[in-house]
Amino acid sequence: MTRALHWPRTLASRLSLIFLIGLILAQALSFGAQYYERYESSKNTMLGNLETDVSTSIAILDRLPADERAAWLKQLERRNYSYLLNEGSPGTPIRTDMPDAPIAIASIKDAIGHDYPMTFTEIPGPKKHFQVHLNLSDGSPLTIDLRPAMVPLSPWLPIVLLGQLALMLACSWLAVRIAIRPLTRLADAVETLDPNAHPVLLDEKGPSEVAHAAKAFNAMQARIAAYLKERMQLLAAISHDLQTPITRMKLRAEFMDDSSEKDKLWNDLGEMEHLVREGVAYARSIHGATEESRRTDLDSFLDSLVFDYQDMGKDVQLTGKSTTVIDTRPHALRRVLVNLTDNALKFAGAAEMHVEKQADGKLSIKILDRGPGIAEEELKQVMEPFYRVENSRNRSTGGTGLGLAIAQQLAIAIGGSLTLSNREGGGLCAELRLPG
Amino acid sequence: MDHVDHILIVDDDREIRELVGNYLKKNGLRTTVVADGRQMRAFLETTPVDLIVLDIMMPGDDGLLLCRELRAGKHKTTPVLMLTARNDETDRILGLEMGADDYLVKPFAARELLARINAVLRRTRMLPPNLVVTEASRLLAFGRWRLDTSARHLLDEDGTMVALSGAEYRLLRVFLDHPQRVLNRDQLLNLTQGRDADLFDRSIDLLVSRLRQRLLDDAREPAYIKTVRSEGYVFSLPVEILGDQS
Numbered sequence: 315m316t317r318a319l320h321w322p323r324t325l326a327s328r329l330s331l332i333f334l335i336g337l338i339l340a341q342a343l344s345f346g347a348q349y350y351e352r353y354e355s356s357k358n359t360m361l362g363n364l365e366t367d368v369s370t371s372i373a374i375l376d377r378l379p380a381d382e383r384a385a386w387l388k389q390l391e392r393r394n395y396s397y398l399l400n401e402g403s404p405g406t407p408i409r410t411d412m413p414d415a416p417i418a419i420a421s422i423k424d425a426i427g428h429d430y431p432m433t434f435t436e437i438p439g440p441k442k443h444f445q446v447h448l449n450l451s452d453g454s455p456l457t458i459d460l461r462p463a464m465v466p467l468s469p470w471l472p473i474v475l476l477g478q479l480a481l482m483l484a485c486s487w488l489a490v491r492i493a494i495r496p497l498t499r500l501a502d503a504v505e506t507l508d509p510n511a512h513p514v515l516l517d518e519k520g521p522s523e524v525a526h527a528a529k530a531f532n533a534m535q536a537r538i539a540a541y542l543k544e545r546m547q548l549l550a551a552i553s554h555d556l557q558t559p560i561t562r563m564k565l566r567a568e569f570m571d572d573s574s575e576k577d578k579l580w581n582d583l584g585e586m587e588h589l590v591r592e593g594v595a596y597a598r599s600i601h602g603a604t605e606e607s608r609r610t611d612l613d614s615f616l617d618s619l620v621f622d623y624q625d626m627g628k629d630v631q632l633t634g635k636s637t638t639v640i641d642t643r644p645h646a647l648r649r650v651l652v653n654l655t656d657n658a659l660k661f662a663g664a665a666e667m668h669v670e671k672q673a674d675g676k677l678s679i680k681i682l683d684r685g686p687g688i689a690e691e692e693l694k695q696v697m698e699p700f701y702r703v704e705n706s707r708n709r710s711t712g713g714t715g716l717g718l719a720i721a722q723q724l725a726i727a728i729g730g731s732l733t734l735s736n737r738e739g740g741g742l743c744a745e746l747r748l749p750g
Numbered sequence: 751m752d753h754v755d756h757i758l759i760v761d762d763d764r765e766i767r768e769l770v771g772n773y774l775k776k777n778g779l780r781t782t783v784v785a786d787g788r789q790m791r792a793f794l795e796t797t798p799v800d801l802i803v804l805d806i807m808m809p810g811d812d813g814l815l816l817c818r819e820l821r822a823g824k825h826k827t828t829p830v831l832m833l834t835a836r837n838d839e840t841d842r843i844l845g846l847e848m849g850a851d852d853y854l855v856k857p858f859a860a861r862e863l864l865a866r867i868n869a870v871l872r873r874t875r876m877l878p879p880n881l882v883v884t885e886a887s888r889l890l891a892f893g894r895w896r897l898d899t900s901a902r903h904l905l906d907e908d909g910t911m912v913a914l915s916g917a918e919y920r921l922l923r924v925f926l927d928h929p930q931r932v933l934n935r936d937q938l939l940n941l942t943q944g945r946d947a948d949l950f951d952r953s954i955d956l957l958v959s960r961l962r963q964r965l966l967d968d969a970r971e972p973a974y975i976k977t978v979r980s981e982g983y984v985f986s987l988p989v990e991i992l993g994d995q996s
Binding site: 554557558560561562563564565566568569583587590608609610611614615617618619621622625639644 | 763765766769770772773835856857858859860861901903906908909910911912913914915916917918960964
């Protein structure tokens, strides 16, 4: 009971409410005004009629012989009033100067009051009922029996009113819908905005405000993409331009006498080179989606990948079979798997690749290792560029922090998804899911 | 008197070409360094060389253009080793398609370059290919298969890609370059030896059996690669060079 009325939460219901209340009020006002006007004009017409009619009727009755009067009563009767040839019913007297005296009484008094002295009484009852008592010139009593009432409303009027209400509801629903829909679309577009993916442009048609908002959104999207591209180009350019000095340094280092200093320099250069390559690869993974998709026999693809590792003396095993031909971009897929496998080899020294076709038709390729794994709270962050798991920093194996970011980007680019999880019994499981 | 291999190095970066030249000289090769395509052409006019090391990214005529020019002219048999600064698949594909024999990604180690140079020289001398794949032909057809020589994978009749490992590709290329010719294990080993791994003698047999599986070849009655007792292997089907992909 104490709870105040709630202002509805959604814009749609708020607008609907405002529209509806406004329209209903306006409708009620105009209906009321019309009704009042109708009442006034019909009252004036009626009173005018009443004056002439009553004076004529009384004059007729007065001139008729007393025994013929009763026969005329029926013809003189009107919808709101009739004539009685008696004293009438008992009631409370009304004085014509009372403010709430019925106006009909004043009219009658104006019409015939100077010829016939009269008294007015109100007959108690549920409806308004007056009587006017007077005596005709021969002294016989006459009562005018008045039952004032408006002309009843036409029976179709409520239907018309209901129709109007329905029309108002429909209009406000339509208006709200038109106003809200572009907003919903915009919100959806912003929510799904992924600057790395292909931009989805909003339709720039519609009312000018909507078109304006859509244009502004599209422009913003383009701007974000341009910034990202610029960032990537910067990364690519720096990485690229570092290649020449690193090449020179490596060549120079090879002329040095063998010493521990040379080995250290060699290792440093190796790390720089790796970072540069990964930098270029990361930049390309986002903006270099130029490779064409092609039908690929997945089993031979994984098989040859694993053989390449084995030929290099690495402990990589393949289990499972998919017996599937997929449409994919082979270089991108290879890069994802190589990055994940290299990661496993780095931290665990061995990797197992497991492929299976799932019940929903999707393909799952897992790269499993028995390394230290990754703390649960870091599982998501490690896919971000340049993020490194804390304990990898101090290891000789600490990489560039780009391998997983590249894998993640490319996995998305080929329509798949990459998830990391810790295995039971220790180690990491990187699962690449591809559409079948 | 032993022949000393003469290597021509074309790179616009003065330091790199001199460092490379000096390193190769120190390791018993004869070297000449030039800065661009113009100097390269002028030098080749007067002096034949055994191998050309060509940088891809150069101002003016770039390495890809020069390589294509070499392949079209009188130096089409001179092996070319490309240096590419970009770590990009398209460069690799382009380099090989233009007719380069191998490539190396910058930054590289000089000893790796030396190893590659020696491998390319050995390969081209030991057994010159019967079948010369020129720039225009990227596809080799045999049996029910086609081999894409730039992307390095097999295509079946439906155009479905069947991937090959590096060693498998190199072995298949050796067979396809010398069709219907018996190759012994030593030759196969030498020709197949790639950039990454050194294969052992016995691994040739393993590699052949892997390749047979890949080609869906029955090991007991192989249709593609036949075993020649006590000699080696022979690729028994004719090989056709297709003009273009697709």
